[in-house]
Amino acid sequence: MSSAPEIIDFHCHIASEMCFPRSFQSGVVDNMTVALASQGLPVTKEKVAKMHAGTLRDPLCDELVKQMDEAGIKESVLLVPDFTYALKDSTHTIAEIIDHHKEVVDRHPGRFRVLVGVDPRWGKDGIALFEKAIVDYRFDGMKLYPPCGYKLSDDLLYPYYEICAQYGLPVLSHIGATSPVLDFEIAQPIFVDKAAKDFPGVDFVLAHGSVHYPDECAMLCNNRPNIYVDVSGYEAAGTAALNTLFRRGINHKILFGTDWPVFRLQGRQIDLVEKLTKEGAFPETMSDADRALFFHKNAERLLGKNTLKSPPAAADRG
Amino acid sequence: MNKGPVTDEAICRIIGSVIPKAAAQGGVTPEMDLRADLGIDSLALMSIVFVLEEQVGIDAFSKVEQFVGAEAVSDIIDIVRQS
Numbered sequence: 001m002s003s004a005p006e007i008i009d010f011h012c013h014i015a016s017e018m019c020f021p022r023s024f025q026s027g028v029v030d031n032m033t034v035a036l037a038s039q040g041l042p043v044t045k046e047k048v049a050k051m052h053a054g055t056l057r058d059p060l061c062d063e064l065v066k067q068m069d070e071a072g073i074k075e076s077v078l079l080v081p082d083f084t085y086a087l088k089d090s091t092h093t094i095a096e097i098i099d100h101h102k103e104v105v106d107r108h109p110g111r112f113r114v115l116v117g118v119d120p121r122w123g124k125d126g127i128a129l130f131e132k133a134i135v136d137y138r139f140d141g142m143k144l145y146p147p148c149g150y151k152l153s154d155d156l157l158y159p160y161y162e163i164c165a166q167y168g169l170p171v172l173s174h175i176g177a178t179s180p181v182l183d184f185e186i187a188q189p190i191f192v193d194k195a196a197k198d199f200p201g202v203d204f205v206l207a208h209g210s211v212h213y214p215d216e217c218a219m220l221c222n223n224r225p226n227i228y229v230d231v232s233g234y235e236a237a238g239t240a241a242l243n244t245l246f247r248r249g250i251n252h253k254i255l256f257g258t259d260w261p262v263f264r265l266q267g268r269q270i271d272l273v274e275k276l277t278k279e280g281a282f283p284e285t286m287s288d289a290d291r292a293l294f295f296h297k298n299a300e301r302l303l304g305k306n307t308l309k310s311p312p313a314a315a316d317r318g
Numbered sequence: 319m320n321k322g323p324v325t326d327e328a329i330c331r332i333i334g335s336v337i338p339k340a341a342a343q344g345g346v347t348p349e350m351d352l353r354a355d356l357g358i359d360s361l362a363l364m365s366i367v368f369v370l371e372e373q374v375g376i377d378a379f380s381k382v383e384q385f386v387g388a389e390a391v392s393d394i395i396d397i398v399r400q401s
């Protein structure tokens with residue numbers, strides 16, 4: 001599968017410290033340090049932090065594009081979570097981070113889509129910023145991060161969902177636990193339900209749906225036509241959960257995603273793609289057509305509804 | 319900082335000591351792929367770096383980016399040699 005130049009990676013981030021506040025990274029490093037120290041290794045948090053920071057050095061995505069080519073990934077969707085409202089040690093404003101994503105998109109024509117996040121508590125300024133990113137920058141949808149302190153069906157998000165409905169844009173949300181400096185309980189998949197019911201024309205993607213709350217995510221995919229999951233996180237959680245997910249009758253709802261650069265120490269993008277086949281992620285009952293849905297066609301369908309853009313060329317090829 | 323020459327075999331042994339038992343069973347050799355052959359994940363790679371630093375005495379953490387890009391056991395050996 002890795003030789004086919006048509007994969008869409010629906011879950012990536014720009015590998016740059018500007019996108020992840022220091023406190024966010026510090027929480028991630030705390031978890032790694034606990035795990036390494038438990039093995040009796042001579043670990044200090046500073047050293048783990050240095051290693052972690054080493055994965056966040058590809059601010060213009062030149063290395064990512066190289067690895068996409070090698071892995072047969074045609075396009076990657078860059079997600080922009082807005083941590084800047086919840087975590088006050090961000091080095092850049094969300095407006096600056098959004099502008100940086102525009103620079104990366106322009107640098108690598110045709111290789112990146114962007115789902116842009118704005119914390120709904122920024123008020124009218126936030127809505128204007130989001131609309132600018134969609135209309136002027138032609139970004140592709142919305143990224144939400146409930147662990148920052150809001151629920152997916154919060155009234156504050158409805159103006160954003162109106163914009164997504166107007167232009168045919170998907171909304172992707174982080175689901176479940178994350179850096180321990182943020183809240184976990186508020187990031188449960190069921191909180192998407194009211195929004196998904198109120199906006200039947202907007203597609204909602206639950207990120208990490210094969211790893212976090214997989215039963216709830218699959219239930220929502222089965223019963224709401226506009227709810228999807230991405231599988232990012234399988235790299236750590238193992239491919240057995242994916243094999244189960246692919247047997248739940250929702251292969252038209254499952255999107256491939258790697259979460260670059262989170263698993264960079266685990267291998268190149270091609271390793272992460274090949275791991276799926278090697279480690280038995282695909283059940284024998286899964287058809288080639290289902291694999292095509294998973295690797296690109298579901299993504300093409302979601303991204304192809306954007307009324308501000310012509311549909312992606314690959315969708316025409318069928 | 320370097321405690322003296324370290325053999326390829328010694329580096330392979332260090333790598334073998336931190337990876338899953340099943341993968342290490344046949345022994346670790348320089349041409350092996352860190353992920354495909356040895357199943358090394360993020361924490362295992364960090365473990366290798368920590369143990370190399372302690373046992374070989376290299377300043378592994380000034381080479382973080384090289385370790386991030388390491389593909390094979392031989393790449394790890396090269397990084398240690400350059401230290």
Ligand SMILES: [Zn+2]
Nearest residue numbers: 011013079259
């Ligand atoms: Zn992510």
